[in-house]
Amino acid sequence: MRMRKKKILMLYDAAIEAEKNYQFQNAKKAYNKIAGLYPDSSEAEIARDRVVDMDALSNEKRLYRRIDRNAKRILTEIGIDFSNSSPLMNLLMAADAIELESDHALFIPLKEDYIDYCLDQVPTDLDFDPGENAFGTGATPPFLLRIGRDDLAPASRSEFEAIVDKAIEFTDSLGIFSVPVATDKSITDIESAKLMDNFPDLKMIHTRNMSDDEAGFFSGREDWLDGTSLITSLTVMTSMVAPFLRSVRLGNNLLLLDLTIAGSTGPLSPEALLTQVHAQVLFMMVVAQTINPGLTCVHGGIPDVLGIGGDLSYSDPGQPLINSAMARLNMWVTGYPSAQSGGSTSIIDDIPAAVEESELSRNTLREYGVHILRHAMVALGSLNFFSLEKFIED
Numbered sequence: 001m002r003m004r005k006k007k008i009l010m011l012y013d014a015a016i017e018a019e020k021n022y023q024f025q026n027a028k029k030a031y032n033k034i035a036g037l038y039p040d041s042s043e044a045e046i047a048r049d050r051v052v053d054m055d056a057l058s059n060e061k062r063l064y065r066r067i068d069r070n071a072k073r074i075l076t077e078i079g080i081d082f083s084n085s086s087p088l089m090n091l092l093m094a095a096d097a098i099e100l101e102s103d104h105a106l107f108i109p110l111k112e113d114y115i116d117y118c119l120d121q122v123p124t125d126l127d128f129d130p131g132e133n134a135f136g137t138g139a140t141p142p143f144l145l146r147i148g149r150d151d152l153a154p155a156s157r158s159e160f161e162a163i164v165d166k167a168i169e170f171t172d173s174l175g176i177f178s179v180p181v182a183t184d185k186s187i188t189d190i191e192s193a194k195l196m197d198n199f200p201d202l203k204m205i206h207t208r209n210m211s212d213d214e215a216g217f218f219s220g221r222e223d224w225l226d227g228t229s230l231i232t233s234l235t236v237m238t239s240m241v242a243p244f245l246r247s248v249r250l251g252n253n254l255l256l257l258d259l260t261i262a263g264s265t266g267p268l269s270p271e272a273l274l275t276q277v278h279a280q281v282l283f284m285m286v287v288a289q290t291i292n293p294g295l296t297c298v299h300g301g302i303p304d305v306l307g308i309g310g311d312l313s314y315s316d317p318g319q320p321l322i323n324s325a326m327a328r329l330n331m332w333v334t335g336y337p338s339a340q341s342g343g344s345t346s347i348i349d350d351i352p353a354a355v356e357e358s359e360l361s362r363n364t365l366r367e368y369g370v371h372i373l374r375h376a377m378v379a380l381g382s383l384n385f386f387s388l389e390k391f392i393e394d
Contacts, residue, residue, distance in 0.1 A: 008034060012043050015050070022332040024061060028054035064329040067271060071279035074234075075115055079107035080283050082236040087245060088287065095290050107234060110286065118289035119282065122297050124335035126253075127222035128202040132331075133366050136176025137167075137391075138314075138341060138375030138383070140206070144181050145385035152385070155180075157187040163388055164195045171201060176339075176372055178204035178227070181386035190214040193224075202372075204255055208243035215243075218252045225298055226252035230287070231280040233265050244284075248291045255339060256284040257300040262322075264306065270322055274329065277301040298372070299338040301326050311382040314375045315345035315357040317364075324368035331371060340365070343376030344394065358394055 015030035031047035031054065038044050076099065082088040092098050092110070099109040130136075143152040144159060155163065160183050167177050177199045183192055193205050194217075204225045207215040218224045226247045230240050247254060258280045260266035266273045281301045288295050303322045307313030323340035330338035342365050345357035362376055377394040378386050 004038070008038050008041050008043050012047075015047070019054075022057075022061065024054045024058040028058075060328070061332050063271065064325075064333045067275050067278055067329060068333050070275045071282055072112070072115055074275065074279035075110050075283055075286070076112045077102075077105060077109060078234070079105040079109035080231065080234055080236065080280075081107040083108060084238055085236050085241050087241055088236060091245075091287070091290060097286070097290065110283075115282070115286055118286040118293075121289040121293045122285050122336060123294065124337070126296060126298065126337040129337060130175035130202055130372060132369055132371055133373065134175030134202075134371070135343065135362065135373050135376035136174060136202075136204075137178045137180045137377050137386075138344075138379050140179045140182050141378075141380065141383050141386040142182045143385050145380060145387040145390075147387060147389045154182040154184045155386075156184055157191075159388075160187055160192060161195060163386075163391070164198065166388065166391065167196075167199050171199070174201075174377065176202045176204060176374070178374060179206070180378070180391070190217060193217065204374075207247055207252065208240070212246065215246060215252070216250050219250045222253065222296075224253060225255040227255040227257055227300070229257040229259075230284050231258065232260070234276070234280070244287070245291065248288045248295060251292060251295065253296040253298070254284075254288060255298045255300045256281050256288075257302065258284075259302050259304050259341075261304040261306060261312075262318075266303070270325065273303050273322065274301075274326060277303050277326065278329065297336070299330050299334070299336040301330075301338070302341040302374070304341075313345065313382070314342050314379045315361040317361075320361050320364040321368070324365055324370055327370040328368070331369065337371060339372040339374055340370045341373070341375045341379075342370075343373060344379035344390075 011030050011034050015027045018027035028051055031050045034047040035044045097110050097114040099111045102109045144155045163180050167174055177196060189210055196203050202223055204227050206227045218226055228244050228247055230236055230244050258277050260277045262268050262273050266276050278301055281299050285297050288297055303326055304312055305316055305318040305322060307316040320342040323342050327338050327340045330336045343358050343362045365373060378391045
């Protein structure tokens with residue numbers, strides 16, 4: 001009897017391990033063996049249910065594989081428009097990355113083998129990886145929302161210090177600490193970063209407005225991510241080229257951000273939206289690896305959905321779902337560390353309701369699984385406001 005139970009548990013453990021590695025068909029085989037060989041066991045009842053789930057998850061994984069393939073096809077068959085950027089043109093021409101023989105690409109296509117070579121250089125681990133479902137603050141709202149007061153302004157030095165102190169206090173809940181709010185002239189971006197440096201875990205900042213010496217503060221720092229972007233609507237943003245290339249050359253770990261919005265800068269179809277976002281992030285990875293092979297690149301594809309009224313709402317039901325899909329694409333297929341978005345709400349005049357909406361959104365993201373989650377705490381008013389009170393409530 002003990003030997004029989006041992007065999008059942010071995011098969012069951014194998015199935016669970018395969019699920020953890022997103023190898024759903026291998027898990028299905030183990031579950032089928034349990035159900036077939038030991039039909040009267042308690043594990044067989046679970047196994048029969050899980051077989052159906054494995055088929056559903058396998059179909060979902062096939063969708064993500066198709067998105068990954070088609071994103072690369074965008075780069076090779078449609079291309080990215082960087083004709084207005086001589087630094088990128090010179091860089092990729094020198095690397096022999098451009099497919100010069102294409103007669104049908106809409107923009108500038110890259111060679112398939114060059115894309116594969118560069119993407120193979122991207123690390124799939126992150127030294128300060130906070131693990132799945134790690135919640136954090138998100139982008140940089142321009143205004144501090146002071147509950148009970150009508151004035152809106154960037155945070156002062158003392159207010160920013162109070163926010164950092166609160167983040168440090170809640171390191172048991174907060175996995176990632178991004179710049180929480182814009183500051184006034186009493187404190188610079190680099191001074192804000194040095195205050196944030198007291199937070200022991202992963203931190204995010206943007207260096208585009210810093211001097212070369214200031215941006216170099218993050219070089220080789222495994223506990224920092226330099227949030228940067230390069231593309232919108234398959235076109236390079238010329239204003240972002242210089243800070244992007246500087247961060248790459250400095251060796252800053254990169255958070256490659258793409259906030260394409262369905263129906264605005266991207267298509268309405270969920271699969272098409274994910275494909276465009278993924279393609280644009282992959283292009284940024286290719287550029288980064290061309291200059292600095294092996295540089296850490298976190299996939300910051302954050303597909304956005306406009307809520308009722310046309311504003312960004314990170315508690316809108318569509319937002320956590322599309323971001324969970326983006327996370328699963330990376331966790332299940334590419335292996336790249338990724339950062340998604342969702343959680344907080346655009347409601348700013350009713351804190352209890354705001355907390356409830358945030359919780360519902362975060363629970364959706366927990367259920368489907370994400371990696372690094374930006375905007376989980378205090379994304380208010382279409383990213384316009386940060387509230388210390390709401391932060392504590394979250």
